[in-house]
Amino acid sequence: MMSEAFNGVWVIENASSSWSDGNFPPDMRLKLWLTFRDGRLVYHSENDTDKSQPVRTLDYDTPLTGEVSPLRGSTRFDSVRVRQISEREFEILEMLGDDVIVAAYWRFSDDAKNLWRWGVGKSPEGRSRSYEELFIRQD
Template sequence: MKAIRTLCAIGLLGMASHALAAPPGGFAGSWVNDNIRSSWSDGNFPTGKMSLRIQVTFSQDHMIYHSVNDTAKGKPPMVIDFDAVMDGKPYPLTGSARYDTVRVRRLGDDQIELLELKGGDVIVGAIWQLKDNGKTLMRWGIGKSPEGKSKSYQEFFSRG
């Protein structure tokens, strides 16, 4: 009986060390949107027009995010930055009038949940997942427009 308890304790320690393992480093790097593979549920994805570059780094349990969206030609690009502990708690986000905080949590080695909020209201909820042996980042989520209408989206990014 004692041997079974010892094996169970070792198994639990192994699971705990996996939960505290290094950040999901496969997400680190620069990503550029893939207009051809991406879509929005309302059918209005700006195919061939969307221009979004994401830079992701990790420092211990922090996800450090920087993006530049210059889709709206003739207007200044939208630059969004945050440094969030991946613990599901709110952290400040800068650069967007639509969001003021972000909540990030790791779901697995190849999945991250990212929520963007304004005044505590979830505006965008997304699951990030690595595909194609880490060569592709897929974001699937639901976002609410400034008019209060929601749509789902599936966006793909290639390393760039």
């Protein structure tokens, strides 16, 4: 399967997602736009879970070879590294300088309708928690 099969809009499925600290928001609203082409990933996300805050976005365009690329939309991260591990698996490192803030593993289902993300993220206070998230393709 070519990674282009994963192009589309993905929405988090809250009932199947969790954080290790037990504080996963039951009303989480997170949407991803993924475009794989020419050995690159173009990523855009929007999180509007907290209605008292502006929509949080994250954007990057990076090769699938693990090279460092700039990341826009976050004060927590300034760069990203994406490495394709297998036909359906990817490693994503979101970094601030040379410090890894989020280390994620992505795996797409055989039919390219589900995306599982899991990993470890560090809060602005320096505390780490693991997470697992299921996304359902919307298009």
